[in-house]
Amino acid sequence: MNAQSATRKTFRREGEDKRREDLIAATLECVAERGLAGATVREIAQRADVTAGLIRYYFPTKDDLIGAAYRAVMNRMTVQASDALQNAADDPRSRLQAFVTANLGAPIMDPHNLSLWAGFIALVHADPAMATAHRDGYLGFRDELEILIREALRAAGKPAERIHTRRHAIAINAIIDGLWLEGCLAGDIFEDGELAETGVAAIEAVLGISLQAEGGAQ
Amino acid sequence: MNAQSATRKTFRREGEDKRREDLIAATLECVAERGLAGATVREIAQRADVTAGLIRYYFPTKDDLIGAAYRAVMNRMTVQASDALQNAADDPRSRLQAFVTANLGAPIMDPHNLSLWAGFIALVHADPAMATAHRDGYLGFRDELEILIREALRAAGKPAERIHTRRHAIAINAIIDGLWLEGCLAGDIFEDGELAETGVAAIEAVLGISLQAEGGAQ
DNA sequence: AGAGTATTTATACGCTTGCATAATTAGAGC
DNA sequence: GCTCTAATTATGCAAGCGTATAAATACTCT
Known part of the structure; x- marks a missing residue:
């Protein structure tokens, strides 16, 4: 099974609204725990159980995500x-x-x-x-x-x-x-x-x- | 004169108090203009007309400088x-x-x-x-x-x-x-x-x- | 004036960051 | 069940960050 290489992460396709909410929630968790500086793209993605690239799919820039969270x-x-x-x-x-x-x-x-x-x-x-x-x-x-x-x-x-x-x-x-x-x-x-x-x-x-x-x- | 290489920056030795004040003032300028994120070590140093390394001579860590500025x-x-x-x-x-x-x-x-x-x-x-x-x-x-x-x-x-x-x-x-x-x-x-x-x-x-x-x- | 030292510069390293892009895949529609 | 597409992963890059450290230099003291 795991013979060859690290298996690619399995995932589910969520509705757009749900994902946006999840990402915002994850952002707020990060900010709550380690301040605005702790809300990095990677940290947020991990918290939302998603890879970092996906964030850019929903929010053109990190500032957009932060603004939405605000x-x-x-x-x-x-x-x-x-x-x-x-x-x-x-x-x-x-x-x-x-x-x-x-x-x-x-x-x-x-x-x-x-x-x-x-x-x-x-x-x-x-x-x-x-x-x-x-x-x-x-x-x-x-x-x-x-x-x-x-x-x-x-x-x-x-x-x-x-x-x-x-x-x-x-x-x-x-x-x-x-x-x-x-x-x-x-x-x-x-x-x-x-x-x-x-x-x-x-x-x-x-x-x-x-x-x-x-x-x-x- | 400038034949060989870029000449090393000339500098003056300032009193410890004066330097600390200058660095704090430069920090406040940076924060005021571009927010806390804009207050990088290099930016602060440039504003104080000093090289970045000097900051660490007076403030062990950047957080110490930020705290002093606050x-x-x-x-x-x-x-x-x-x-x-x-x-x-x-x-x-x-x-x-x-x-x-x-x-x-x-x-x-x-x-x-x-x-x-x-x-x-x-x-x-x-x-x-x-x-x-x-x-x-x-x-x-x-x-x-x-x-x-x-x-x-x-x-x-x-x-x-x-x-x-x-x-x-x-x-x-x-x-x-x-x-x-x-x-x-x-x-x-x-x-x-x-x-x-x-x-x-x-x-x-x-x-x-x-x-x-x-x-x-x- | 010469030596010594504290101050300052210069350079580099390792890490993290946001962002881009190509490869993959889950799920909807026919 | 096959196809097609949109959602997601994976990988990489260039820039900027704080910090460490060695070399240079301005000033003090004698």
Whole structure:
């Protein structure tokens, strides 16, 4: 059987979508374990149980794969946050609280996510296409947040004009980002749920309302 | 003159400190221009007008140089923020405001700084030495902030016990970080000084005091 | 001025990287 | 079951990387 030479690797032909997903997943594993520098074409291929050449068949260049992986992560985080909203109560204040809490806990607040995100941000500066991709993501997030804020303010009987909600969205977005960052970088020096609590409290202070539907000031 | 062969590069012997600084500066230029990946030993050496081998004479390994560069950036930003405090008024509330404003304006809030910072953060996950280096920097910043907060609260006649100031420091640190991030990434979509104003307002809300010395509630 | 040394240059090595390309093969369609 | 094609493997290349090391040289000290 093995008389002659090393036998050629057997393989299955997968659907295009499945392969792309697998390759992206493998990329994320590599980045998670050894950082962006550890995500080499060969390492990714091995992780996906595929030979290196195949990567180029689906992604013209390595940067394309990395870019796809970045978008996948950002999208995943967005979806996870939105899921939390689906399961939240009806009251807009509860919904805002749920959104914040979701963003400041597992699995969104995770060192791996930060690694990937930071690696990308570092590239943004050199690559304009990546820059606009990121900006769109940021503005999308902020817009979603602004809607939640407006509805929470209305539910509390507070004025919610655009001029105010914009500023509030900027500030609250900063609070979420900043705490997310702290938690990803050094989650172990905070108690469980401390960052989420801190975030909710800070946001309540900024908006001047309670996010507990029960105790909400009229 | 040039008959025989390429003449050997002439050089000057610089002091150890000067050389280290030059090499770090060259490293930062490289990172700023083409990202961490662009900061190769050869590129750095060329930028410092030195041959590559010399780098190893001062830094045993490239990672050591990168680490030193990271600490230099963080230190530079810290110093710039502290400078703003030197020139601030005596009132603790004014000092806190000056600190925040300094961190949310030029030259600290700069895309280059973000590029550098993000590139290093991406490494933190894989490199434990870098991780502790970063944690120390973060805690140092937060401690400085906590002192400013405590004094501002006292000046406003508010309780300033450790339990509260810790939480406040975490939240306000997040506000500063988050706004700094937004400004670095997309400074052009904000008006001049908008982020600093937003930050100060949010912090006032969180602390429940005014940072304007004049209008401060007793 | 001459000797000694720390600093700097120069060169090369081994490795890894991304990318290209030719050879193979699994699976769909007739 | 045969054929045809698209998916996959295998192999190789040129470039760039960090690092090691030996030779050269600028400066210090006497």
